Amino acid sequence: MKQLFIFFLLFIISSSQAQYSSASFLDWIDDEHYLERRVDKNNDKVLAKVNAKTGAAEMPYKHISPGSKIMAALPEGFWISYNSPHSKDYELVIISKDNNLYLFEVASKKMRQLTSNTETEKNVTFSPDNKHIAFTRLGNLYTINLESGQETKLTTDGSDLVYNGWASWVYYEEILGRSSNYKAFWWSPDSKQIAYLRFDDSPVPIFSIYRSAGVHGELEQMHYPKVGDPNPLVSLGICNLATSKTTWVDTDKELDQYIAWPFWTKDSKQLLFQQMPRDQNKIELLLANPKDGSTKKVYEESRATWVSFFEDIHMLEDNSGFILRSYKNDWYNLYHYDFNGTLKTRITDVKWRINTIKKVDEKKKVVYFSGTGAVNTDLHFFSVNLDGSNFKQLTKGTGMHEALLSPNNSYFVENYSNINTAPSRVLYDNKGNKIRSIKKQETPEFSPKRHHKMELFRVKSSDGKFDLPVIWTLPKNFDKNKKYPVVFSIYGGPDAGGIDDSWRGWRGNNLTRMGIIVVSVAHRGSGKFGKAGLDYMHRNLGKWEMEDYFAVVNWLRKQSFVDADRMGITGSSYGGYLSAMALTYGAQYFTHGIANLSVMDWQLYDNVYTERYMDTYEQNPNGYDQASVLSHVEQYTGKLLITHGLMDDNVHVQNSIQLIDKLQDAGKEFEMMFYPNERHGWGGPKGTHARKLKESFWSRSFFTTE
Template structure:
């Protein structure tokens, strides 16, 4: 018996020694590695990814010549089966005037037509014709320039008018003539760019027809929209930037839809009432040159798709949807050739699914169904009548590739590895490239046949778990107390000890249908760094972030702030049942909407959250733009109680913790006004807080000021959660 006990003790000792030795061999993360991007953190570096498809059997990727040190990457096409690469485009022999490079165009089309923009002028080059032209020769700035689909024309906005240049005739034609400082043709009003068309459009508000014979465009009149003044502190006297920005309840720009014939310059206007209080957006051409457009009422609970007669401007309704809360734009609407119909993604039944309609608006087939969501159409193989799409089926924290036939049959999930996938399907639907990660696996890119057979791994980020002392990452759910299981992920110290006490940082965004909890590998390593220093990082998604379909998101209607705080507080209560949580150090941080929920947590939720960093957040919904705000809250006059209950200012008297507030001084999205009004309310109550303003920064802090902002964040957490000062050279 004594011998057995001795053997057990020796065995346990060996295990402890081996574990300790193994643990000791791992490197500590340093501040400079994590936040300043040291090269030895290979997992933080960008991973090479394919650039798309050259054809059905070859994908595109950027490669450098290993025999030439310091050579620039060039575009290569690589055979799917053999893996053999060759240069995709041979630019040798191309001679352009000095100062122009075929490798650095401003825009290009099919690797044959190129645009260059230099010194406020546009230049055109055709490889097939070996033709180089200077298109414009004046001092005016040309904006949002685009080649026509046939490469023979160039459209652009100048002085807020729309122009087209015919390359073959070498003639510039002005399509509109009423552009002013308030009237824009083909150039988006700010709120349309930000909330409807998207920042990726860079204010572009015109669209070429497939046959290159017409351009449809939106014309905006910003004269009804109130001005907002943004102050720049530059120079001796500063500068004043005027922005037409409609806040909640404010008038919108007038908008109408034009169709311009680029051969004769004639413009036809679609028969919408320009003065009506509505939204017109997302014009789209079918493959047969038929024009469609989406219309939405000011209340954003009714959306209609119209076809537009390009000769008369008459409109015809083909789809009409109403919801009791709000509707959303159809951003991935797909029109099938030969006017067979269109594929539409909507959450009208409570979950986002695909539907197939004919061009008269008759439902031909519901393609997907169930208590899960389609998150986007990936690719449509019209020849084989198959739709590829992304979504989640059994786990809302993941994203996978699926396919279904146009008749609703042969539904398949094509990716199987747990995690978050991003896929590119080949033009003929035989292969797909899959980039994915999960909480323990850094990103990797793999090539598959469409039946799910792995062909080969194309690239991967090294897993640093064997080299560095990384956190123990776990995904789980937290009960809300009223029936919801809230997705959560936390990063525990590698040497986690239940007998110790740990501070906590909530990392949140929290906006409607905008989850923070994903089964994916973080791009940065900050949560691992904090865990190494004894802080648990956690993200929890409330019921309105999309995991429970439109049913969950719809609870936020007229109630922004309510369920966010309800569920975050439920998470804190759950944490407080754990003996290893230091309940005096519960932090929260986020930017934009995350800045809002952080400030709300430190005020309305002050009995639960003790520390926070609120970055460029909305503090009162009356101060934010009308399109976003009214979608969820209606107008202030329609929902005064909702605005009051959702305002941080309503609860500032409850604030008792420590908060750092940050904002860019020229933020044109969430105005610095929000943070200034917040600190004014805190000052009137003699409350303590910290603040950092970042001069000439918009929505988010850019380099090099971002380095300072990062350091201030880490310093804040070290000081208040660890009780010591950060040393960037040692920590």
């Protein structure tokens, strides 16, 4: 819903360039009509309401978006931001001004102040019935009755160490995800209860980050559990709004485990939640009774390597159970379970990746989902009956097929492209029958003098088990009789994907414009090869990514136009780690690299992420030592640029400093650049500086004779 609000907001209040971009299909109006941009007989750009079945268009069509309506009604001095909370019908909007909350009623144009304090209310969220909002403030969970204006403090023990409904850092970063914005509370569908996580960070060690501003500087302290460190204490509570009392869910307080990702049943009578031991090799789904906190296990999954939380469980409206997207057979497939833990249907049985459940039509008992299909660099749209019958691939052709269903699932609009074909928009019915083309962007005729050719191909891994997807971008005026440097541009983290068959244009980038071949590779642990490929990374971070990159380097060396003495690599975060590994562990293959904001030793990173893949250092000392860049410094012979933000609160600059210390003691030459007051990535003037620095590094390294 928030995404839709952002779309309408940008559509109305941005410049005319945003209103009239190259896309013509804008959105569905209802199940039978969509909104389109057209040019009328006077060559003016107008909106059209198009009948999906007949193609008949009402033009010009006067469309007043919610964003436009709200902006027009707001009193002077108030404005809405891209993330302003709003009711489902957009008739109520919460506006933050001068650190207080205001309720704006759009129809009546009434503005009412809800809070009056100096502290910030965070993650303001409407109840499903739009009668309340909930938020956190200073570690406590609150609600406000929007009719009476009554504020209720649901918890009282919030402090610098205890947070109710607000995530501890490691949960935010590694379990709930950055998109949560630390939000750790969930309304029940009937708006009468709120489930929330309570965190106690007192066992978690403090890591200090130095801010250099001012005369004396200052320390910023955060509770950050590194490998082997204690985790925050976590409890799951369910608060009844009628009594403001919390019932604590029955979980084993003595067990070192993670608790997260609750989902309410549609009747609000039970809460499905997940718990996982610290080893992260087993996950349980349990049903909690909000009245007494008792639990019942309904599902369990384990694996010798690791398992992951289920972030997209679909709870069925009729309370008959849920749909699970699980890796249990080495590939993501869909399973229908009831709340007794009985498998009702194995909905799909495919040997490729199912990415997302797009929609479930419970009346017709049809599940719509996206997945790669048989080619792991594709994306397609599928439907299947809830009982597993009538499986259909609704999109055809190699490439990426993004689908947007109409509100009642009668039609979908496909956004299609591949690496050689510019995007097009096509309307289909829900059986996959083409109705009409909406917009087709012409693919420009390739010109070697003006364009940078992109090609997708595959290279066999050195053990012969995987065909690794590779995309390279060639400089314009490419000449096979010349010698070109190469730069691998990578991220490379577990299950990170990174390669797909989509249109990127032929404009190239800063590196190809310098005369460099740019290469991207999906290694065996990228998720392109299912869980069997990912499992290679267990207790072995850095090893198999490197081995697969080495295989591509060996293939490149056989190309007459590749200069093996100018073999570069660059990346950030996990990609920075792999870049540093390439210049040390992989010094026989890579000659130059840039490592940005990188992990250099996995003992220095957070415990949830690292132990998921590596176990603890005590359990896997050889694996940690092998995976550490610091262990391979003596092999370093090339040229490495290290960059890092000095206030990085995710991958601490401690990582780069420890590598620099090792390099200096070993008498190795390298370059480095630190960015004061910057965190895990940055823009602005320092972002411009970093970009120019990196371009200079490649220019000096590859094209300047010393």
